[in-house]
Amino acid sequence: MFLNIYDVIVVGGGHAGSEAAAASANIGSNTLLITSNLQTIGVMSCNPAMGGIAKGQMIREIDALGGYSGIITDYSSIQFRMLNKSKGPAMWSPRSQCDRKLFSFLWKRTLQKIKKLDLYQDTVTSLIIKKNRVLGVKTFLGKEIKSKSVILTNGTFLNGKIHIGNKKINGGRIKEKEVKGITEQLNKYFGLKYGRMKTGTSPRIDGKSINFNKFTIQYGDKNPGNFSFFKKKKLNKQLKCFITYTPEIVYNLIKKNLVYSPIFNKHIEGIGPRYCPSIEEKIIRFPNQKRHPIFIEPEGLNTTEMYINGFSTSFSKVLQYDILKKISGFEKVNITQPGYAIEYDYFYPNQLKNTLESNIIENLFFAGQINGTTGYEEAAAQGLISGINACRKVFDKDPIIIKRNQGYIGVLIDDLVTKGTKEPYRMFTSRSEYRMLLRQDNADERLSHIGYRIGLVSNKNIKIVENKKLKVKNCIFFFEKNYLTPNEINPFLLKKKSSLIVSNKKIESILSRSEISIEDVKNIPFIMNEIDKNDYSDEILEQALIKIKYKGYIHREIDNAKKLLRLEKIKIPYNFSYKKINSLSLEAREKLSLHKPMSLAEAAKISGVSPSDLNVILIYIRK
Incomplete structure (x- = not known):
């Protein structure tokens, strides 16, 4: 109802x-x-x-x-x-x-x-x-x-x-x-x-019809993570993915049959994705590359169907068969659903x-x-x-x-x-x-x-965020305030071929070295004892170390964002009449009228709007 x-x-x-x-x-x-x-x-x-x-x-x-x-x-x-x-x-x-x-x-x-x-x-x-x-x-x-x-x-x-x-x-x-x-x-x-x-x-294919022994296996992570910050789901069983390459004979076969591709015989009017082209487009766009990677991905736990990622195509089903069978491991392939283009x-x-x-x-x-x-x-x-x-x-x-x-x-x-x-x-x-x-x-x-x-994030979940932030902050504080002695750290630095220290050094300065990775930290006993004592998870440790190692880059980007924020604070009225301002360039008047930017920062990002145009707008806003 x-x-x-x-x-x-x-x-x-x-x-x-x-x-x-x-x-x-x-x-x-x-x-x-x-x-x-x-x-x-x-x-x-x-x-x-x-x-x-x-x-x-x-x-x-x-x-x-x-x-x-x-x-x-x-x-x-x-x-x-x-x-x-x-x-x-x-x-x-x-x-x-x-x-x-x-x-x-x-x-x-x-x-x-x-x-x-x-x-x-x-x-x-x-x-x-x-x-x-x-x-x-x-x-x-x-x-x-x-x-x-x-x-x-x-x-x-x-x-x-x-x-x-x-x-x-x-x-x-x-x-x-x-x-x-x-x-x-x-x-x-x-x-x-x-x-x-x-x-x-x-195309989707029947996994029973291909020889996986001829492909390279792509395993999942040993300790798989999550996308969700709040509702953690442990992934106990992971399926394998595979990778292989199209041989030169496939390059030649596709090139020979381009006349039958709707993309190239002008049957398709729409513009395709630059960064995820069809197999036909790859042959034209990269003429010197005689082979291309394709990924064989399982469709699920309870099916034998596989998805052939990297092999998007608009060729006929017959031609899709002919091309796939030329790839090692696909000699007896069975297509369950052909690939297709859509405009x-x-x-x-x-x-x-x-x-x-x-x-x-x-x-x-x-x-x-x-x-x-x-x-x-x-x-x-x-x-x-x-x-x-x-x-x-x-x-x-x-x-x-x-x-x-x-x-x-x-x-x-x-x-x-x-x-x-x-x-x-x-x-x-x-x-x-x-x-x-x-x-x-x-x-x-x-x-x-x-x-x-x-109202989309609950009280419970925002507490999870705040608790994580506090733990990261405490972890960073520990690294900034505590020292390592030569006896504690030099054996580790020697293994890493990193410069030895002759006097006590802040942990932060050691962790900032480019040759010291986040995984390396787990091999430094003094640090790990403190981490275990405070129950810092890998997630907490990783974020704390990122903030220490890349402090300079992070602060630089924060400063740049603040500069842009000053322009964002200068709001432009929605009904602002650009067409009446003759001192604006014609292109700027047209594009500003179309986009209706809400701030000077938004106006600055529009192609064709110059710094002098921004100054003119600012003057009129103040008036």
């Missing part, structure tokens, strides 16, 4: 829609999640994994704010690895291989348990909008459902078209229909600009505010691939923020905007709304100017107080 009017309606049940609906309802809004298929809530359409470079940091940030992606990943994980451990801690990124079916099941069960959230299976075909204000939705089954705000998280479904060789199938995902009407309505009647993008997925509509994200609300239609929010992003993690992050802000606007509360120095979520949204994107946007650590501040280990310290303030 529907309510007469909902506070928030979320359209779409993918990663963005699930986080949006959960956040909105948990904060207190009466929320309705509408999706075309309730059996595919939270489904992993592409590879069955969460996290990775910068993406893992975002999942931990979602968890710190009170979202669910981290917990559900932990409870469906079948392998955990911390990537980039050979590099500095700014690059460490957690990644979990997941049981695909269990992941989706846990998302649906989680949403069903949320009190103020209703689920409904139907397809939204248009929005109810009056005087540029959204008032609800209309569905395929003829229902009109009213609401105070709407969040669109349609993923790849807006006019989606699937390509497998010369076959074209209208659909948003294999065996699921596309959505028509929304793009046309928003573009024709309200002038929202949109484009076409392309993504793809790899779909997205709306230019620079038509949004930092809250993810439309600049043109009030109370209409956008999140996920509809904003031009790619990846579960990017979608989930946007979903969480849109759900929070849609709810807070209904209750007439200030929006939540994560700053660039607070989280990768802030970097993601800021990049989208200020720079826009013409190709699928994927998060990398290199996109952030504050990488040492935005580590995966301290996401709770950075963001949980925000989640607590808005």
Whole structure:
């Protein structure tokens, strides 16, 4: 039974829609999640994994704010690895291989348990909008459902078209229909600009049909970690992943058959992801590379299906067979689902505010691939923020905007709304100017107080955060105030080929040496005795040592963030008329009018806005 009017309606049940609906309802809004298929809530359409470079940091940030992606990943994980451990801690990124079916099941069960959230299976075909204000939705089954705000998280479904060789199938995902009407309505009647993008997925294969002895094994970590800071789940059984390489014969076969690829014969209009190209695109983009890595990943604990990561393709099923059989170990391969490319509509994200609300239609929010992003993690992050802000606007509360120095979520949204994107946007650590501040280990310290303030993080969980912070602080204090004698430390330094000491030295100065790793500390008896006495966990020890070893870098980034904060404090009125200021450049007037920055800091990040333009704006604000 529907309510007469909902506070928030979320359209779409993918990663963005699930986080949006959960956040909105948990904060207190009466929320309705509408999706075309309730059996595919939270489904992993592409590879069955969460996290990775910068993406893992975002999942931990979602968890710190009170979202669910981290917990559900932990409870469906079948392998955990911390990537980039050979590099500095700014690059460490957690990644979990997941049981695909269990992941989706846990998302649906989680949403069903949320009190103020209703689920409904139907397809939204248009929005109810009056005087540029959204008032609800209309569905395929003829229902009109009213609401105070709407969040669109349609993923790849807006006019989606699937390509497998010369076959074209209208659909948003294999065996699921596309959505028509929304793009046309928003573009024709309200002038929202949109484009076409392309993504793809790899074939699934039967593991019984391949020879694993010919692949290199990728094991999970010996002591697997968690994504969630609050609800720890010990991973006792880990499955193996595998890696192999395409031989030169595959390079030649693909190059010979490029004419049959929809990507290259112009059947696909959409722009594909630069950093996750199809196997066909790799051959063209890297002509001197005769082999490419592919990863064989299990789909779950109770299936023999495997996902061939790195082999995204739009070739016909027959050609996919021909190519795979040329790879050692795949001679007798059986494809259970072919890979395919999919193109779909997205709306230019620079038509949004930092809250993810439309600049043109009030109370209409956008999140996920509809904003031009790619990846579960990017979608989930946007979903969480849109759900929070849609709810807070209904209750007439200030929006939540994560700053660039607070989280990768802030970097993601800021990049989208200020720079826009013409190709699928994927998060990398290199996109952030504050990488040492935005580590995966301290996401709770950075963001949980925000989640607590808005009602998504419980009293119990915020106490966990505060207790951890106190222990890290005490651990650092011990290292800063206590000394090691030559007799205590020199035998260890000799083994590490590090300079010996001739007088007592602070522990901090020893730990700051580049050749002393975090693992090495566990081999220094005096230090470990103190750590054991205070019950410092590996998590506490690791964060304390990072803060000591990289103190200079961390302080430098904090200082840079403070400089930017000064500009953020200079607010620009929403109805500020740039077009009347002739001393602004023409480009600046156009882009500022489009983006409607909320502060001088936001204006500074818009391409084409010069320092002199900022000075002009500042003068007019003061007037």
